[in-house]
Amino acid sequence: MPSNLNYIIDQVGKDKGIGRKVIIDALEQAVLTASRKTYGHQGEIEVHYNEEAGEVELFQFKQVVEEVMDPSTEISLEEARDLDAEAQIGDSLGVKLATDFGRIGAQTAKQVIIQKVREAERENVYNEFKDRKGDIVSGTVQRMEKGNLYVNVGRTEAVLLLKEQIPGEVYRQGDRLRAYILDIQKNSKGVQIFLSRTHPGFLSKLFENEVPEISEGVIKIISAAREPGERAKIAVYSSNRDVDPVGACVGMRGSRVQNVVQELRGERIDIIPWSQDQAKYICNALAPAKISRVYIDEEYRHMEVVVADDQLSLAIGKKGQNVRLASKLTGWKIDIKSESKMEKISGEIFEMFKQLPYIGDVTSRILYNEGFRSLKEIAEVDPEDLARILKIEKEKAVEIIQRAAEGFQEEGPESKKQEVLPPSDSAMGSVDRIDGVGEKTAEILKTNGFQTIQDLLKADIERLSSLPGIGLKKAEKLLQSAQRLIEEGKK
Template sequence: MAITSANQLELLQTAEAVAREKMIDPGLVVEAMEESLARAAKSRYGSEMDIRVHIDRKTGRATFTRVRTVVEDDLLENYQAELTVEQAKQYLAEPAVGDEITDEVPPVEMGRIAAQSAKQVILQKVREAERDRQFEEFQDRAGTIINGTIKREEYGNLIVDIGRGEGILRRNEKIGRESYRPNDRVRCYIKDVRREARGPQIFLSRTDPQFMAELFKMEVPEIYDGIIEIKAVARDPGSRAKIAVISNDNSIDPVGACVGMRGSRVQAVVNELQGEKIDIIPWNEDMPTFLVNALQPAEVTKVVLDDDAERIEVVVPDEQLSLAIGRRGQNVRLASQLTGLDIDILTESEESERRQKEFAARTQLFMDKLDLDEFFAQLLVSEGFTNLEEVAYVDVEELLVIDGVDADTAGELQARARDVLEEANRKAMEHARELGVVDSLVEFDGLTPQMIEALALDGVKSLEDFATCADWELAGGWTTVNGERIKDEGVLEKFEVSLEEAQQLVMTARIQLGWVDPAELETEAEDTGEEEAEA
């Protein structure tokens, strides 16, 4: 087959037809044709030659050119596609390295094999262009709902026809025991779109929490318009779900708007999710209040929040325990997902028993250390005193409000507490010295003798050792491993040293050792403040 005037226009017509069929740019098809013709020409003239083909976009005329590049003498390797500066002078007046010399060569006659090869190149290029178009189209639609038709089932996974492509609905992304047949209609959430060697992979889901959020957006105009905002979603697919909403307009009830007239709006979502029960909860910035709402229908009598540990303790009436936990822990699990906190649920009797144990332990501490009788020790605990430091260094006026305590008694109490603390400090320091603690750590401001002893037991015996510690190694923290939060014990955690205090102590040690320049820290702090102000 030769590229003659008889079939020049056919090239453009073919390119346009293929482009329309595959919904891609005709220019990409013409470029694929140019590359296929260039390959055929190389098989005719020699693979070492740099043959290029240009097809005129108006006339369809194909021009074959041979390109040679000017290189330095010692770099000449391919005599068919390169030439030296001296050799190039017969073509150019002042040739330079990098210049290209082009010569038009006659069109090639394409045999059956060459024509077949050219066809494969064109098909490959068209396929790649089609994949790129498909990826770009569905990448922009990730995070939205799409309707499709079941094509077939492969190993429990469903292949879904979604128009200009195919998506895969994996078995673990289906709700419960859903079953579909070919040609069944299905509504899915586009969870992810990935570019892979075999083409774009479009992963669909019906169990993703955002699928429910998008369904509410379709059913509730106020959510679509941004008047009501979905703050959090938690699902146990096919069984139960919780969704937290807030209204940006005080005149609109977010829960009522989502429920709809006689439950019409929420019922439409429930039907799509195979009867999944949905609790619609008002969002609240105050986390304890939000948690009380999230644990509905159970009643909550007390909430204790631990921000550092990202845990929350909930006390419920004894008869409400099973309701708060839910079947197989479902209610508390969904509430935990909704709030992002680990939740501990206690009954009122369990919490009362724990308080009694803490009361007894503190009473015994004061009886043993301050040589008090049980009644007087209980008085101190009842007034909120929890340790010897509070008794020793509290303002004397706070002791005088206790019944039966006068100025002399208060002074005696504080003197005893200080004596006990000083003796404990002396023993702690002696033990730390025995363990090898040096003066640089002993003289460092901010550490008590008990802290120094604890550090020494952990192998930290000098200021240099202390300066290399991480803040979480001192104050403790939490690490997430495989989705489970694991507690990291801190050396100074029992002394109630916070993460910020640990950071300050370590940085002060590094400054004293000359490891850190305070001026640089001030500059960084100023830059950070300016960035936050701009933001």
Template sequence: METATQPKLELIQVADVVAREKGIERDEVLEAMEQAIQKAGRSKYGHDHDIRANIDRTSGAIELVRVTEVVDEVEDEMTQITAAAAQKRDPALKVGDLIVDPLPPIDFGRIAAQTAKQVIVQKVREAERARQYEEFKDRVGEIVNGIVKRVEFGNVTIDLGRAEAVLRRDELLPRESFRNGDRVRAYIYDVREEPRGPQIFLSRTHPQFMANLFKQEVPEIYDGIIEIKSVARDPGSRAKIAVISYDGSIDPVGACVGMRGSRVQAVVGELQGEKIDIIPWSDDPATFVVNGLAPAEVSKVVLDEEQRRIEVVVPDDQLSLAIGRRGQNVRLASILTGWDIDILTEAEESERRQEEFKTRSKTFIDSLDIDDVIAHLLVAEGFTSVDEIAYSPLEDLMGIEGFDADIAEELQNRALAFAEAERNRLQDRSAELCVAEDLLAFEGLALANIVALAEQGVKTLDDLADLAGDELIEMLPDAGLDQNTANDVIMAARAHWFEDEESEDGAADADAEAGEAHDETPAT
């Protein structure tokens, strides 16, 4: 008895060993074995039969059976039997029952054993991959340590112990190379299920790799006292991180630098000497941008909150420092702060202001028939267009030094008259150009811009919707459009296309419902 059960117990022991080595459930290994035995059984008794195998989880005893289903009408003679034929064998059988016939245990031949082995290996590999995916899918954003297993065409395969991961060439730091057996630290940025199994992708260039390295080196970040608000990296060259402290007694920059720079140097060493600027974060955009441009000094900033653009004026001798080599400093500051940054020297800014001052003064002199002194006062007070003068409260004009109520009222009347005359001129010109009503009614552009477009052949809302953003900017150079605003204008012009599609879909649905209702109406 003992000799008969010994091989069966060995089957359970093999399943235990494989499960332990591969880190998967014993049941999954035994199910793979059952499928292998099932496949071998079909090879012996015929592939058309429904052969099933079962391994007793305690004794390891193998049960091989052929299953036949009781049906009304036979479609497959090998796996089905009619109720009438089945009831000749057992009157209690009915449609839906399964007839289970035990089969003699099979003696695995060489081919059958090889097939069974392949099935077991395949199923165990699939189970192992599923286990890897389940284990690592929630670890995206972590730093892991591994050993280089192989390097192919610059891509590094890393053994993480219970899984393999890929560190692609473009995720390595510049001039960085690894050899088999090297220990590597990297950031998991993606885990994907692919046909060949789960793929774990690592990176050493990802901004969050640096942030997590600081988290490991600086206990205050780990404890949540200090937070890294944003990171910008030029991998292997330079980086900036913005930090904030939630404890007034702790300096966030000093904590990240560490005693004699020990903490930041640990991170720099891991990143192959990448220079790191640690910057205090501020919720005031102007302060944050000024901090972000360090080590350059800034003398003035002008914000455009709508466009998220900021103009920074620096002393002439600070220009190259603010821009950085190949624009690196300003580019990283822009990524860090989330604002587009334009840098001007004080001389350039002064020259531009003078040019704007002259242009606006000339516009007011020509439009309002005033002398240059009054025009200069209006520009100095911040008025940029005739419309602003026409539609501003009278008190704003009276507040200008040297202006009384009569002057303010006269200026506003002249501005209103000019604005009215300009509007009439533009309306006449749009009629001459046969501009379509839908474009004239479009609220995304001023009438002057619509006329300017019509003079270049854009005369309907569809014509405008067909343009690209850069084309619109090129056609309206004086409108002050940037790429985002131009794209927004075009998307607004295209809105009616989607409304038309929705109304067509709605009409089609209504027709379909009406048709159904008509079909359901009883004939009279």
């Protein structure tokens, strides 16, 4: 062993960022383990690091006896007094042992030290990053394996999985990047740090770094939603009426938002003012489309949004992107319908409601505006609530509910659907009959559950436009063609 280990301990501690005590404990454990290889497991052996001498001392404790029966655990009084003049029978005396363990013992000690130092390094790394989950970290790309990037983030290496990379991004060894700390895991292999550039939290943190008002707490990011590399929405709120949250995030001449856009490789970002009024919030989230009116179902967090016919494609967005992001941002299920389609649906529902006693044009519209869309919903309402809504006597409300329940049972499960389509031979025809539907399109439609023309007309345009190879314009044409077939079948 070196005559003075103090310098080595200090140097290793500095290089590895490990405390002095941790290294000394590792040395003592290593020497103790190696001593077992040399001296066996008999007897009580202790290790102590002598700070002044700068060396590890090894002692074997033996019982002082008159007659030695077991040399590994006992020592004679004569030998004991050579070591300690005051030794007495029955004392436990520490006998210093040599720490020259030979090649095997030295190798064992080395392995123990390496293991302990690695464990200490892992613990330090974990302690450094465990509270940084959700932060942004900068690093350098070290290597690439199967599309995954391994990034040097200082004292350790983090991984940016392929699925957490923005589509279209290309990195090379040595490139610098910033990413969001998604997760930190500690296991037998050490500490694993997972990064992300696609997480909505990355967008929020970038704005937090760019906009001082956010870090100061004046502006709060309520929610964020992304389709990485393409488009994102972020909802912001200001606790100070004098501070415009959207303007602050945009910055002078768009400087702040542009910095974020550049980091996200051109991702288009919509900054939305948050509102406590959920209807207004969702209308803001669907911008730039202009909303005509909304119908809210708070119990199921479902909102029916009506837009002018010329605003439908804008509200839905390319391949349903705008409404999809708005739904993620707000946490509401959003169903978008055009004025013309809504007029058709509402007309059919009005006629259905007017079959009930005491329900006319005005009261059917009141029910519709209150969110009722089927006889089942009326059948399940409390009589007192219905009487209050329609401003009628409770007895009449009970009669309406009873008739609605009877009508619902007569109509069966199909009455649950909001859109009531007239049954006809044309409606039950195959989607192959629709103009513009070839073999490939027919296969796509049928695979996704659209077997008949009636199935297609019941479809929400958002879902239809999101099918492979369909798109919004083709979806609109298909629905128009299907409707024409139905109308021709009625003649």
